[in-house]
Amino acid sequence: MNSIYDCERADLAHSLSPSYRSTQIFKSIYQRWLEDFEQMTDLPKAERTRFAAEFEIHLPEIHRRFDSADGTRRYLIRLDDRELAETVFLPEEHRSTICISSQIGCALACSFCLTGLMGLTRNLSAGEIVTQVLVAQRGNLSEEFRDSFNIVLMGMGEPLHNYDNVMKAIRILHDPEGLNMSMSRMTLSTAGLLPGIERLAQEDDIPNLAISLTGATNEKRDALMPINRKYPIEEILEAVKRFPLRHRQRVTFEYVLLKGVTDSPDDARTLVHLLAGMPAKVNLIPFNEAEELQYRRPSEFTISKFQKILQEGHIDAFVRRNRGNDISAACGQLKRKWAEVLE
Numbered sequence: 001m002n003s004i005y006d007c008e009r010a011d012l013a014h015s016l017s018p019s020y021r022s023t024q025i026f027k028s029i030y031q032r033w034l035e036d037f038e039q040m041t042d043l044p045k046a047e048r049t050r051f052a053a054e055f056e057i058h059l060p061e062i063h064r065r066f067d068s069a070d071g072t073r074r075y076l077i078r079l080d081d082r083e084l085a086e087t088v089f090l091p092e093e094h095r096s097t098i099c100i101s102s103q104i105g106c107a108l109a110c111s112f113c114l115t116g117l118m119g120l121t122r123n124l125s126a127g128e129i130v131t132q133v134l135v136a137q138r139g140n141l142s143e144e145f146r147d148s149f150n151i152v153l154m155g156m157g158e159p160l161h162n163y164d165n166v167m168k169a170i171r172i173l174h175d176p177e178g179l180n181m182s183m184s185r186m187t188l189s190t191a192g193l194l195p196g197i198e199r200l201a202q203e204d205d206i207p208n209l210a211i212s213l214t215g216a217t218n219e220k221r222d223a224l225m226p227i228n229r230k231y232p233i234e235e236i237l238e239a240v241k242r243f244p245l246r247h248r249q250r251v252t253f254e255y256v257l258l259k260g261v262t263d264s265p266d267d268a269r270t271l272v273h274l275l276a277g278m279p280a281k282v283n284l285i286p287f288n289e290a291e292e293l294q295y296r297r298p299s300e301f302t303i304s305k306f307q308k309i310l311q312e313g314h315i316d317a318f319v320r321r322n323r324g325n326d327i328s329a330a331c332g333q334l335k336r337k338w339a340e341v342l343e
């Protein structure tokens, strides 16, 4: 059966008359949290029955939930084919963050990322992306704070490798009659798929852009992120310079600090030169260690020194504290465990 969460409001309007019914349905689903067409009593009985026969409306099952000591929660959400989508909820006093996946696994094989070790299993559908947000929202946010969250596409997968479904999900989440997420509250993070960045720049509604850089020279980046051999740093930066930005908006560059590989003062200075004059900010992510990966996390001293060099070079740089490490929910740690799949 089709999932109602795969539909944009315009898709529903085609098969409905009068078309304001699609607005009623969107409000019922995304604002009133109904999961049963029968409860949509503002629709005529015949329409409710027709929709119930045509569309699945139940949210997917939470296969497992892991709770971190710091409040972070990781969800494994069971999809129709029994694959598991991973979603992370990061609570914050004022505005929480929901981190969602765009694919099961990833094809890009970055050498420091656990998801990269898995290879790609498949793309997620728009509905499978949207429902991750709903599961995390409804499981964590009380009535008063139900809209106090941002969305980051920084879970499993490369969003621009699943362009159409990801953009459809973003439009559904953005719909003012639905969840009404503004574009400035959604961030799409890419390892640097140049054609995808250029295509994104042409859209009417564009979320925030984050680029995972991690190597400041092509030589280093080639070794860490194979995608760089196809789309090298200078081409990515050119595309970022052309990227349309809203007032005061900046592009985020994520930079993973790998001990002895990307964390030297020279690396920091190269980064300053690369980003000088750009509307950019840098998120430094100290490497999250894992048994399967050969890299190490730098010391706190090295991390602060790196940050300081960027700041002295007039680049805004923030250190992203690793949250949810104890439940494998931190950056680059999403990877379903075989035991969990076989259960």
Ligand code: SAH
Binding pocket: 112, 113, 114, 153, 154, 155, 156, 157, 158, 159, 189, 190, 191, 192, 210, 211, 212, 213, 214, 254, 255, 256, 285, 286, 287, 288, 289, 331, 332, 333
């Ligand atoms: N494919 C997209 C979305 C994944 S986001 C992208 O690359 O942007 C995941 C972020 O976590 C990326 O910035 C990536 O560089 C970072 N990351 C991956 N593995 C990591 C690890 N082991 N420790 C810290 N950060 C990591």
